[in-house]
Amino acid sequence: MATLAAEVRRSRAPVEQPQQGLALTYHRLMLVMLLFVGVTLVIVGRLAILQVTTDRTARTAVVDPLLPARGDIVDRNGVPLARTIDAWAIAARPRDIIGDRAELARQLARLMPERTPQQYFALLSDRRRTFVYLARPAGPELVQAVNALGEPGLVFNREPERMYPQTALAGHVIGWTADGRGGIAGMERVLERQLVDPAQRGRPVALSLDTRVQAVLESELSQGVTTMMAEGGTGIVLDVDTGEVVAMASAPIINPNDASRFNIHAQTNRATAAVYELGSAFKPITVAAAMEAGVIRSMNQRYDVSAPIAIGRFRIRDDHPMGRSINIPELMVYSSNIATSKVAEEMGVARMQAAFRALGFDQAPPIEIERARPLWPRDWGRATLMNTGFGHGIAVTPLHLALAYAALVNGGTYRPATLLRVEPGRAVPGRRLYSEQTSYRIRQLLRLVVQRGTGRNAEAPGFRVGGKTGTAETVSRTGGYNRHLNVSTFAAAFPMDAPRYVVLVMIDSARPTAATSGQTTAAWTAAPIVSRVIARTGPLLGIIPDTNRDIPTGDLMPPARDEAAGH
Numbered sequence: 036m037a038t039l040a041a042e043v044r045r046s047r048a049p050v051e052q053p054q055q056g057l058a059l060t061y062h063r064l065m066l067v068m069l070l071f072v073g074v075t076l077v078i079v080g081r082l083a084i085l086q087v088t089t090d091r092t093a094r095t096a097v098v099d100p101l102l103p104a105r106g107d108i109v110d111r112n113g114v115p116l117a118r119t120i121d122a123w124a125i126a127a128r129p130r131d132i133i134g135d136r137a138e139l140a141r142q143l144a145r146l147m148p149e150r151t152p153q154q155y156f157a158l159l160s161d162r163r164r165t166f167v168y169l170a171r172p173a174g175p176e177l178v179q180a181v182n183a184l185g186e187p188g189l190v191f192n193r194e195p196e197r198m199y200p201q202t203a204l205a206g207h208v209i210g211w212t213a214d215g216r217g218g219i220a221g222m223e224r225v226l227e228r229q230l231v232d233p234a235q236r237g238r239p240v241a242l243s244l245d246t247r248v249q250a251v252l253e254s255e256l257s258q259g260v261t262t263m264m265a266e267g268g269t270g271i272v273l274d275v276d277t278g279e280v281v282a283m284a285s286a287p288i289i290n291p292n293d294a295s296r297f298n299i300h301a302q303t304n305r306a307t308a309a310v311y312e313l314g315s316a317f318k319p320i321t322v323a324a325a326m327e328a329g330v331i332r333s334m335n336q337r338y339d340v341s342a343p344i345a346i347g348r349f350r351i352r353d354d355h356p357m358g359r360s361i362n363i364p365e366l367m368v369y370s371s372n373i374a375t376s377k378v379a380e381e382m383g384v385a386r387m388q389a390a391f392r393a394l395g396f397d398q399a400p401p402i403e404i405e406r407a408r409p410l411w412p413r414d415w416g417r418a419t420l421m422n423t424g425f426g427h428g429i430a431v432t433p434l435h436l437a438l439a440y441a442a443l444v445n446g447g448t449y450r451p452a453t454l455l456r457v458e459p460g461r462a463v464p465g466r467r468l469y470s471e472q473t474s475y476r477i478r479q480l481l482r483l484v485v486q487r488g489t490g491r492n493a494e495a496p497g498f499r500v501g502g503k504t505g506t507a508e509t510v511s512r513t514g515g516y517n518r519h520l521n522v523s524t525f526a527a528a529f530p531m532d533a534p535r536y537v538v539l540v541m542i543d544s545a546r547p548t549a550a551t552s553g554q555t556t557a558a559w560t561a562a563p564i565v566s567r568v569i570a571r572t573g574p575l576l577g578i579i580p581d582t583n584r585d586i587p588t589g590d591l592m593p594p595a596r597d598e599a600a601g602h
Contacts, residue, residue: 209242
């Protein structure tokens, strides 16, 4: 029996040992599977948490939006100049990134080459930052491509973006915005509260600008500055009865869609935020003030201009010496410095200062956007008194001069400028500076300058243009004046028989070119631009050219020999 039992045990042993091995293997596999499932659940749980806590559509509770919701800005005819749209932004949460940062940085640099892989890696590795923008704004295609990388630490916002649909048109006037600070320049800054006021939402703000006229002015100004290789320039079209700025341009231009890439030189609005000595364009102002003061009592009043005026070691000369006495119309037509300085001397310091202060030449121009204060003379001695009469020794903005000309030709009423549309009958009453008679005489004189004097290149047939040239040496950066560079201005109004608009163009530091016959004076630089602007914009403004109408000037100056264009 014992032998039989032993044999039975020996026969079972080989069967029991494989069964025990299979059980052990089974338990080990189950343990591995449980570990795998556990790790998978941890990963899935982590991804689920990130998915739930990551808001990919609206992050206003996490990140400040680009701007508060802003209303639209439009021109006087309703053409959009600035509006807010929904745009995409790509950002990252460095602490939430779970992938390989170096590889992710390389992929981002491939899709968004504005930064290097090293720069992206630095942004993604900065755990001190909870949120960092990578692209703003971003197009839908780019958002889709970055999203396809599958990194949960990348986020995609929908946020408001300020857009300027006319690109660079009127950029200096409209201004621009900055992240989190709203409007920082131009009318965007001026209208900040109104644009973000919920009560005003849906009501666009209408400016006084006419985009059609603005486009013409910018085109002609830019072409002139480029052709003459000038440092810059500016232009203004102003309604003489309301003070509305219909167009205002400054060169170089600026695109508010990307204002930060333009330097301070380009960001400066030369029409309102820079001052210049504007030369002989001041002469009509001096003559009008003298007429009001009773210093000029007749158009036939004469001044001897046969010799320069000596003031210390300086001399006041005429560019085109007459060698005789001249009357008031000749003073204007030939742009006599000598005669004008004598008129200013007869006026005296008190009355000349009062005439300039009445036009605001001692303070920043009255307009909503960025403004510069004039350079008012400290010493009003004889030299200063006589020089300011023809626009030297005092520096104002081009807008100052445009407003002065509006008052000269509109019947004598001075009004502040505005960049907001004025409803019919709602113009500021203004204040009277000149009598109707003085204004009429000045209109005749300005028309004569274009018909027979230094402004003939500003003529636009049928539009009855009147105006005055002004050429002054630029101020040197090292002090004194640069005799080789000029600030050249032509200030005009049309039509002179019933003035509606002032058109002013100033060119800074034009170089002699074949297009200007080698000249850099206003008669050859600024005046032709004014002519083209008036010819192109007159019909847009409702003024139809008519060669059968004009303001009479025959009683002021009899026909004479041909007069050469001057300064």
